[in-house]
Amino acid sequence: MSDSAIAQHQPSDKEVRLVIAASSAGTIFEWYDFFIYGTLAALIGAAFFPSDNETLQTLLVWAGFAVGFGFRPLGAILFGFLGDRLGRKYTFLVTVTLMGIATAGVGLIPSAASIGIAAPIIVIGLRILQGLALGGEYGGAAIYVAEHAPPEKRGFYTSFIQASVVGGFVLSIIVVLLCRSLIPPDDFAAWGWRVPFLVSIILLVISLWMRLKLSESPVFKAMKEAGETAHNPFVESFTYPGNKKRIFVALFGVTGVLTTIWYTAFFSGMSFLRGPMRMDDQLVEIVLLIAGTISMSFYLLVGKWSDRVGRRKPIIIGALASLALLFPVFWGMGSLANPGLARSSAEAPVVVEGAECTYDPFAEKQSTQCGRMLADLTALGVSYSIDRNACGPLDECAAGAWSIGDQTYIYDGLDDAQRKADVKAKLEAAGYDFADQTPPLGSIIGIIGLLCVLGMLSALTYGSVAALLSEMFPPRIRYSSMSIPYHIGAGYLGGFLPLIASYIVATTGNAYSGLWYTWVVVAFGVVIAWWGLxxxxxxDFADSHDDPPVSPAMP
Structure with missing residues (x-):
């Protein structure tokens, strides 16, 4: 495919602006559809995954969240094939339609109280459709903009797609806050939470209207006229010379890094402040709205910067900075959001005694009293340690011996409600505060600042990625080759992060222990990025000294 063939199809500046606007808006709407589930996780759990075990209910919600991500690679294969065979434009028209319909469907499902087990099953089915749609959306939008952009501005132009992912998260919070302000709290908890899901129908209409105005990518037009489109993009993605290495690097050195940092910054940040730090739900949403809106600009700055310094440098800097700052940033947010909790944990630490004391977060009810003790502490967001050598008589171990500071307690024979109330009362007597927290203004500003630090770390590892992945792969199989590793990484390494991190926190009793998952994935990823990027x-791919140029004769 010659440069002159592509040049014949080069769009005007006005067309490029329309391409960026329509692609970015569609991406915002589609990620809004996907993220509204996470933003309303607590209410979704109560409606579709009710359980006496609060931790299990939370894990089931995040498991449903992860299922959608788990199907993203299949969507990448399916829509990547269509995008490389039929074109970029029509493929992401299909993906945005599928996403909008599936999201609206979640808002129409009767609760588990009404239809029983059918409710969570239908929710999971719709999450699967969302995952398939999202698997085709990002690659299509990113490539579409990249193939319209002049090479010297490709990083900046495609950074609008990267910022749009955060835009979808911000839009989900805006819609939730508006609904909360217009609908009384009890009504919002009962039925009002469904409104944000139904709003996706409006967003779908707007997105389709904008995207139907677009023409096909100039690169794809040139390939189609020259008869150079791939016969089987999926197969060629793994047989094209050097592509296996590029896919490996894209999966672990690029996507693994960016996706774990992104979800840690926004979803782990939200769960951390709402959960163990007990900040008021609406205040958490406002804080994340402000931090997310500010962070969107970081992606544009990094994308523009990468046009000068290359794509590798921002990713390496962001990954190394994340390894150094991840724990300190969360420690700082914890001390600002709920300083009393850290003080109580230091002055009156909780120790549970029992050689056989174990806790299964996925069990509806723990098999031992000691396990129920751990379940109660986990539900309250209280950190604990287990002393397996300090247990007294066997009957005390079975009953669950525990201490707060110097005071030791044993409980047995209480029903669940009595036991939970008793544990909470004893902790409150020792200085623990379980009321919703509203930190002073200075602390709120500090939390926003720390969230912006996480936003900058995400921007460094994500802002230039659409341009990078477009440049890493040959045009004839670009849609498939970049979508497959991107959505495997984002679907499994990132999509399962809230579930895995919540599980680690539940089993260790430490609100910060889930961050180790992110730290390990990023540490491995930065080694791969350093080696492979x-x-x-x-x-451009054809200009690479390490990779062969695209050959029209290649089967």
Missing amino acids: PSGPPR
């Missing part, structure tokens, strides 16, 4: 100024 090209250094120096950005280059």
Whole structure:
């Protein structure tokens, strides 16, 4: 495919602006559809995954969240094939339609109290459709913008797609806050939470209207006229010379890094402040709205910067900075959001005694009293340690011996409600505060600042990625080749992060222990990125010195 063939199809500046606006808006709407589930996780749990075990209910919600991500790679294969065979434009028209319909469907499902087990099953089915749609959306939008952009501005232009992912998260919070302000709290908990899901129908209409105005990518037009489109993009993605290495690097060195940092910054940040830090739900949403809106600009700055310094440098800097700052940033947010909790944990630490004391977060009811003790502490968000050598008589171990500071307690024969109330009362007597927290203004500003630090770390590892992945793969199989590793990484390494991190926190009793998952994935990823990403100024695939140019004769 010659440069002159592509040049014949080059869009005007006005068309490029329309491409960026329509692609970014569609991406915002589609990620809004996907993220509204996480933003309303607590209410979704009560409606579709009710359980006496609060931790299990939370884990089931995040498991449903993860299911959607788990099907993203299949969507990438399916829509990547269509995008490389039929075109970029029509493929992401299909993906945004599928996403809008599936999201609205969640808002129409009767609760588990009405239809029983059918409710969560239908929710999971719709999450699967959302995952399939999202698997085709990002690659299509990113490539579409990249193939319209001049090479010297590709990082900046595609950074609008990266910022749009955060935009979808911000939009989900805006809609939830508006609904909360217009609907009384009891009504919002009963039925009002469904409104944000139904809003996706309006967003779908707007997105389709904008995207139907677009023409096909100039690169795809040129390939189609020259008869150079791939016969089987999926197979060629793994047989094209050098592509296996590029897919491996894209999966672990790029996507694994960016996706775990992104979800830690926004979803783990939200769960951390709402859960163990007990900040008021609406205040958490406002804080994340402000931090997310500010952070969107970081992606544009990084994308523009990468056009000068290359794509590798921002990713390496962001990953290394994340390893150094991840725990300190969350420690700082914890001390600002709920300083009393840290003080109580230091002055009156909770120790549970029992050689056989174990806790299964996925069990509806724990098999031992000691396990129920741990379940109660986990539900309250209280950190604990287990002393397996300090247990007294066997009957005390079975009953669950525990201490707050120097005071030791044993309970047995209480029903669940009595036991939970008793544990909570004893902790409150020792200085623990379980009321919703509303930190002073200075602390709120500090929390927003720390969330913006996480936003900057995400921007460094994500802002230039659409341009990077477009440049890493040959045009004839670009949609498939970049979508497959991106959505495997984002679907499994990132999508399962809330579930895995919540499980780690539940089993360790430490509100910060879930961050180790992110730290390990990023540490491995930065090694792969250092080894596999090209250094120096950005280059088109055909200009790469390490990779063969696209050959029209290749089968």
